[in-house]
Amino acid sequence: MAETSSLLITGGRVMRPGADLHRPPAADILIEGARIAAIEPGLAGRPDIAGRDGLEVIDATDKLVVPGFVNAHYHSHDVLAKGLLEETFLEKWRLLALPPAYPKRSVEEIRARTLLGALECLRSGMTTVQDMVTLYPFDPAHLAAVLQAYEDIGVRAVVGLQYADMRGIHTVPYWTEVFPEEVHSKLSTAAEPDRNFDLLGFFEDEYLKPDQGGERIHWALGPSAPERCTDALLQQTADLSARYGLPVYTHIYESKGMTLQARRAYADRQGSLIRRLRDIGVLGPRMNLAHSVWMLDDEIELLAETGTNVVINPLSNMKLKSGIPPIRAFQEAGVTLGLGCDNCSCSDAQNMFQAMKLFCLMTAISHVEPGPPQAEAAYTAATLGGAKTALLGDEAGILEPGRLADLSLVNLMDPSFVPLNSALRQLVYTEPGRGIDTVIVGGRVVLGGGVLQTMDENALLGEVEDLMPDFRKDFEEIRTRVDKLDPYIQEAHRRTWADDVGMNRLFTGK
Numbered sequence: 001m002a003e004t005s006s007l008l009i010t011g012g013r014v015m016r017p018g019a020d021l022h023r024p025p026a027a028d029i030l031i032e033g034a035r036i037a038a039i040e041p042g043l044a045g046r047p048d049i050a051g052r053d054g055l056e057v058i059d060a061t062d063k064l065v066v067p068g069f070v071n072a073h074y075h076s077h078d079v080l081a082k083g084l085l086e087e088t089f090l091e092k093w094r095l096l097a098l099p100p101a102y103p104k105r106s107v108e109e110i111r112a113r114t115l116l117g118a119l120e121c122l123r124s125g126m127t128t129v130q131d132m133v134t135l136y137p138f139d140p141a142h143l144a145a146v147l148q149a150y151e152d153i154g155v156r157a158v159v160g161l162q163y164a165d166m167r168g169i170h171t172v173p174y175w176t177e178v179f180p181e182e183v184h185s186k187l188s189t190a191a192e193p194d195r196n197f198d199l200l201g202f203f204e205d206e207y208l209k210p211d212q213g214g215e216r217i218h219w220a221l222g223p224s225a226p227e228r229c230t231d232a233l234l235q236q237t238a239d240l241s242a243r244y245g246l247p248v249y250t251h252i253y254e255s256k257g258m259t260l261q262a263r264r265a266y267a268d269r270q271g272s273l274i275r276r277l278r279d280i281g282v283l284g285p286r287m288n289l290a291h292s293v294w295m296l297d298d299e300i301e302l303l304a305e306t307g308t309n310v311v312i313n314p315l316s317n318m319k320l321k322s323g324i325p326p327i328r329a330f331q332e333a334g335v336t337l338g339l340g341c342d343n344c345s346c347s348d349a350q351n352m353f354q355a356m357k358l359f360c361l362m363t364a365i366s367h368v369e370p371g372p373p374q375a376e377a378a379y380t381a382a383t384l385g386g387a388k389t390a391l392l393g394d395e396a397g398i399l400e401p402g403r404l405a406d407l408s409l410v411n412l413m414d415p416s417f418v419p420l421n422s423a424l425r426q427l428v429y430t431e432p433g434r435g436i437d438t439v440i441v442g443g444r445v446v447l448g449g450g451v452l453q454t455m456d457e458n459a460l461l462g463e464v465e466d467l468m469p470d471f472r473k474d475f476e477e478i479r480t481r482v483d484k485l486d487p488y489i490q491e492a493h494r495r496t497w498a499d500d501v502g503m504n505r506l507f508t509g510k
């Protein structure tokens with residue numbers, strides 16, 4: 001039997017449960033194999049540990065040791081589109097950014113974009129990404145490229161294919177009315193509605209086997225949005241999730257348009273997608289509702305009763321003019337919150353520091369009176385909350401013996417942390433991400449002293465540049481096509497905003 005590798009991290013200030021998170025005391029951390037074996041001061045001085053053959057030691061003096069962040073909502077399919085777009089509203093953005101609009105991509109591009117996105121996540125201190133990826137048209141070689149990329153770079157990945165079985169045009173308010181008939185066929189933004197292909201059945205047969213996936217790769221299910229899925233598809237999702245213990249990711253009430261669609265399409269359930277999901281039996285601790293911006297109080301109660309999780313995505317919610325989610329109401333009801341950075345084409349950055357800070361600031365401007373401290377809430381959502389949404393709540397998300405050794409070292413000798421008034425608040429409000437020095441995933445040093453250890457970073461960046469002429473050409477064609485449709489898109493948007501859905505989540509001053 002191979003001897004378990006040992007790694008000792010010495011002298012760092014450790015953000016562990018029960019510690020003073022504002023000025024955490026220093027301790028040593030012993031990692032054996034993939035897991036944390038001990039966290040105590042003075043481990044480095046013990047001969048039985050210091051004298052071990054092959055012991056690797058990392059000096060973490062002047063470093064903060066933080067649990068690895070979990071990017072609880074992410075899509076690797078548009079990593080190459082960061083910085084291409086200004087603010088716009090969700091329904092227009094979908095036409096510009098979602099894979100069905102694009103010609104089929106190459107395996108090389110899919111590998112490069114997956115690696116690049118994972119690299120940015122790692123450099124932001126994320127050790128787990130929950131990738132709700134659209135591979136359109138589905139090709140097993142593309143999924144294999146995604147999985148191999150995650151294996152190679154060394155991040156922990158929870159991979160869920162995104163799917164739907166209703167045509168996009170029928171799921172956005174006013175689109176069938178305002179768009180001329182001849183463009184209707186171009187407005188399918190759902191994933192696989194027309195191919196008569198049972199993606200979920202194929203996925204179960206091919207991938208949900210005990211010997212599939214590496215130890216850092218986990219599976220999930222990704223129904224795109226409930227209003228784009230029939231009851232039968234959601235039932236199939238609930239069944240697979242229960243049988244294989246898989247997390248489920250879906251987008252819900254992200255924009256006013258998605259909320260209005262629910263009011264119109266599900267009048268029999270008081271216009272509530274939450275009641276529909278409850279009746280289908282898909283709510284519960286395995287279900288993660290991304291966004292949940294336009295959620296009503298009685299629906300929040302149903303989430304709390306069923307133990308359903310919510311994933312907040314501050315960056316995309318603001319850039320796509322979706323609005324501000326009712327974070328304090330979720331907290332008061334006891335709903336578990338995760339935090340995500342969503343698509344690169346609308347969040348632009350896979351950066352948990354930006355997400356944590358905006359989580360707090362959005363909460364602050366949503367209420368007249370101060371509420372409970374939000375820095376720890378944001379930090380918890382980025383760590384343990386996210387781990388819970390990945391069904392890794394007993395494995396990752398906090399630093400304690402027995403858990404997976406998924407953690408980061410953050411440089412405290414940076415203006416962000418000097419003077420050190422509160423490690424917790426400076427992590428959330430001050431640190432922009434430049435302090436991430438070392439990232440360890442499952443006991444393996446993936447980023448060490450700022451250098452990617454698992455592959456040649458410069459070669460990867462060069463490969464991405466080589467792929468960009470084709471990607472940019474395709475993107476510009478799509479932009480030209482969407483620009484021509486703009487008057488219709490705007491008209492549907494205007495009508496949507498004139499309607500009442502019982503609340504307003506956008507700060508319009510009215």
Ligand SMILES: [Zn+2]
Pocket residue numbers: 073074075251290342343
């Ligand atoms: Zn999303």
